[in-house]
């Protein structure tokens with residue numbers, strides 16, 4: 137396989153020549169009824185991807201297709217599916233797609249079929265979840281479990297938390313919610329203390345999740361919670377399960393009620409569809425809920441194999457993102473779900489994208505001369521409208537926007553005020569924002585004028601259900617993967633998080649050897 141930097145491709149110079157000189161790419165004249173109807177791609181899970189309000193047209197799209205072909209993005213995706221080492225920094229395969237079904241060759245590692253291994257673990261924790269939900273597995277005082285509390289951080293927290301919140305109301309409406317989930321992530325002791333105080337410990341099952349089994353925050357929180365359980369007269373070994381990799385120090389420990397495994401080929405931020413997300417979702421919302429989520433993700437993974445960018449929403453989204461980042465020069469992007477259930481989804485995408493593609497060297501470690509991953513942030517609409525949208529509408533930076541919306545609410549519990557129900561108001565706000573950002577509004581008073589030309593995409597669906605959520609999750613995973621391939625990055629390691637960990641250890645050992653570190657330690661009352 138040929139791995140080229142973006143600026144070594146033939147398409148790069150051609151795309152540069154498409155950038156309007158000295159003025160923004162004006163999308164206002166583009167956006168009409170015909171364009172909204174035609175710039176729409178069906179996605180898996182009943183979703184669709186609208187790129188009508190993007191600053192891109194046929195000539196750029198043809199060049200982006202050429203870029204995709206030249207960088208062989210689909211070929212690289214196929215290699216990944218077939219179990220090639222796609223994380224060269226750590227010499228690892230990248231197998232999160234295999235968690236939701238086989239699309240490539242069987243992946244055999246040290247004599248073990250990894251597809252079978254993941255399927256076996258899925259079945260094991262699904263059965264476990266059934267037994268807990270049916271009251272066949274009880275706490276140490278013989279009471280059934282009502283709460284599931286995940287202890288984990290980063291990929292062992294953000295994705296699972298975002299998915300749980302996304303489906304909690306849906307599962308209530310579907311009669312599938314049995315346990316309430318909570319999450320402890322921060323080493324800030326107030327996090328664990330607050331969560332512990334909000335549950336009935338006798339009826340709580342803790343899920344200790346750490347792929348490496350060495351994460352400082354998670355291990356501290358484990359001991360914090362075990363101390364609380366003991367103090368309450370409970371046996372921690374009957375109140376805690378572990379999710380980790382088989383090679384971690386947490387593996388095969390009889391002190392846990394049970395243990396479920398992943399391996400080194402499931403990256404933390406890509407682990408939501410493994411036991412890392414699956415145990416808590418299956419416990420709280422039922423195994424069928426998690427199974428449907430996996431189906432939506434698998435369907436998306438399949439659609440991402442299509443070479444034609446006009447038939448592959450994740451690929452198109454990725455390439456438009458590259459056009460915006462490298463050619464139009466936009467440094468950030470906002471994820472704006474018009475769905476309160478997706479309140480933590482932007483935080484998950486922040487890790488997914490920024491930890492994957494926040495890199496300044498290529499996969500061979502050579503410095504790059506072009507921009508890579510954007511800064512990602514976001515909040516649900518309409519809340520964001522009353523907060524940071526001011527900058528998005530009238531600030532000096534153009535921030536491409538990724539809207540997400542649904543036709544129906546999850547609970548269907550609504551109120552009519554001034555002739556419309558709240559769900560309709562939510563959607564009206566969404567439509568209004570897309571057009572306001574794209575077209576703006578001229579006004580002789582500069583303070584009141586809106587420049588427009590602020591591009592956005594929209595992913596929409598009928599209702600946020602497990603299939604749609606799985607499709608949404610996998611869409612962004614695949615988008616980030618394709619962008620990493622375009623930029624010639626290793627999207628699957630995260631060396632940038634290491635230095636801080638090393639210095640923290642030095643501070644805690646009292647041997648920092650650095651006067652600035654000592655000074656800050658004094659300021660914070662450590663020394």
Ligand SMILES: O=P(O)(O)OC[C@H]1O[C@H](O)[C@H](O)[C@@H](O)[C@@H]1O
Nearest residue numbers: 290291292346347348351404633
């Ligand atoms: O699951 P763990 O091994 O505890 O890792 C938790 C997290 O911490 C690391 O520092 C990485 O930055 C994340 O990618 C990872 O998800």
